[in-house]
Amino acid sequence: MSVDVIDRVRAFARTELVDRQAYLDSFADAPLPLYRRFHEAGLANWWLPAEEGGTGLGLEDSVDVVSELSYGDAGAAFTLFISVLGTSMVSLYGSAGLHARYLKPMIDGGTFCATVGSEQAAGSELAKITTTAVRSGDDLVINGDKYFSTNADFADFLVVIARSTDNPSGVAAVVVPRDTPGVRIVKRWEMNGLRSSATYQVSFENCRVPADHALRGPGLRVLEVGLNASRILIATTAVGVARRIRDHCMDYANTKTLRDAPLTGNAVFAAKLGQMEMQIEVMRTQCRSAAREFDAILSRPDAADEFLRRGTLKSALAAKMFCGQTGWQIASVGSELFGGLGYTHDDAIGKLVRDMRYVAIVEGGDDVLRDLVFSRYVVPVSKRT
Ligand SMILES: Cc1cc2nc3c(=O)[nH]c(=O)nc-3n(C[C@H](O)[C@H](O)[C@H](O)COP(=O)(O)OP(=O)(O)OC[C@H]3O[C@@H](n4cnc5c(N)ncnc54)[C@H](O)[C@@H]3O)c2cc1C
Structure with a gap:
């Protein structure tokens, strides 16, 4: 099963993404027809459990799926996997009714969900968010301004993180259908990279949803659980982009001569590419290892509670930080290899550098994640490796 899905994703990436870099790098509308063809190939939301009609592919195999997609285009990869953040939260902490209403259609319709957490x-410091979900009869009424949310405009539903006295922790994660009156897309951000993806500023004005659309559990902890999956796949994007940089460097070096010989025969070039290959191997190994830990917890009968107990996984934080930093080194070495051409829009390396940058920023910059590793895994002596 996993080999079949990975082969089909690789074929999709080769036909739809690899040779369309200029189009995918344009700031046109999000290329929704492209994403529809991914669904028609039977691949959309591939990670959803078999009970929901998905392929049931685990996160460990999803690492290779995302590596193939991001080899083709990181923005397309991000668009196609980031729903995993919301679906993980709904799958683990949503009622059977929410599963049937929101998760099942994601297979039949190839639809998206978006997570709406960050505020300006x-x-x-998510504990300081000001968006509220206030109880009114059998409903929750949501008000507030959110800063970034990927896929929000064309998603079927949003998982909104909001302050709520209904939740004992003070913060709830609430499922909000995209077509709820009062959900407003303020603007689409113009990003430096990942330009085939679409991230929006969103506001909520008296958005009314049934109170049972709140997920079980403390909202910020539930978010942390979902972030385990998406951070590992964001880290994995660096693996795919780095593989693409390596191949692009090799193609260039085969045609570029230095001292009357191809650059590929030069010892300095060989050392750089040897180093790159080692880094790619370690990044992939860390992503798969973190994903294996996630899959192991998910397979337990008490997965939802065990995830709440553990919160953010050290392996997932390590994958995101290591791949963000190492990917950035690879992008830097790669861009230098092309000389002046590497600083122009004429060569593809510029796009790869811009795409790589997001790994160390989105879902927690390195300063934030280092702080998290310190407080959760260094201060408590029992948690140290
Ligand atoms: C392409 C893209 C897609 C996104 N998609 C979504 C989405 O779908 N849903 C969503 O909710 N959000 C989304 N975001 C938001 C993204 O997750 C945040 O922008 C990111 O986590 C950084 O947080 P911040 O912008 O609040 O900046 P901050 O983390 O507040 O950082 C600002 C500055 O403060 C410093 N800082 C912060 N904390 C610490 C600390 N503890 N110690 C030392 N320094 C610190 C940082 O280093 C930095 O210099 C997206 C962003 C982008 C760019």
């Missing part, structure tokens, strides 16, 4: 003033 709160920044990474």
Whole structure:
């Protein structure tokens, strides 16, 4: 099963992404027909459990799926996997009714979900968010301004993180259908990279949803659980982009001569590419290892509670930080290899560098994640490796 899905994803990436870099790098509308063809190939939301009609592919195999997609285009990969953040939360902490209403159609319709957490003033201090979900009869009424949310405009539903006295922790994760009156897309951000993806500023004005659309559990902890899956796959994007940089460097070096010989025969070039290959191997190994830990917890009968107990996994934080930093080194070495051409829009390396940058920023910059590793895994002596 996994080999079949990975082969089909690789074929999709080769036919739809690899040779369309200029188009995918344009700031046109999000290329929804492209994403529809991914669904028609039977691949959309591939990670959803078999009970929901998905392929049931685990996160460990999803690492190779995302590596293939991001070899083709990181923005397309991000668009196609980031729903995993919301679906993980709904799958683990949503009622059977929410599963039937929101998760099942994602297979039949190839639809998206978006997570709406970040706010301008709160920044990474999510405990300071000001969006509210206030009880009114049998409903929750949501009000607030959110800063970034990928796929929000064309998603079927949003998982909104909001302050709520209904939740004992003070924060709830609430499922909001995209077509709820009062959900407004303020603008689409113009990003430096990942330009085939679409991230929006969103506001909520008196959005009314049934109170049973709140997920079980403390909202910020539930978000942390979902972030385990998406951070591992964001880290994996670096593997795919790095593989593409390596191949692009090899193609260039086969045609570029230095001292009357191809650059590929030069010892300095060989050392750089040897180093790159080692880094790619370690990044992939860390992503698969973190994903294996996630899959192992998910397979337990008490997965939802065990995830709440563990919160953010050290392996997932390590994958995201290591791949963000190492991917950035690879992008830097790669761009230098092309000389002046590497600083122009004429060569594809510029896009790869811009795409790589997001790995160390989205879902927690390195300063934030280092702080998290310190407080969760260094201060408590029992958690140290
Ligand atoms: C392409 C893209 C897609 C996105 N998609 C989504 C989405 O779908 N849903 C969503 O909710 N959000 C989304 N985001 C938001 C993204 O996750 C945040 O922008 C990111 O986590 C960084 O947080 P921040 O912008 O609040 O900046 P901050 O984390 O507040 O950082 C600002 C500055 O403060 C510093 N800082 C912050 N905390 C610490 C600390 N503890 N110690 C030291 N320094 C610190 C940082 O280093 C930085 O210099 C997206 C962003 C982008 C760019």
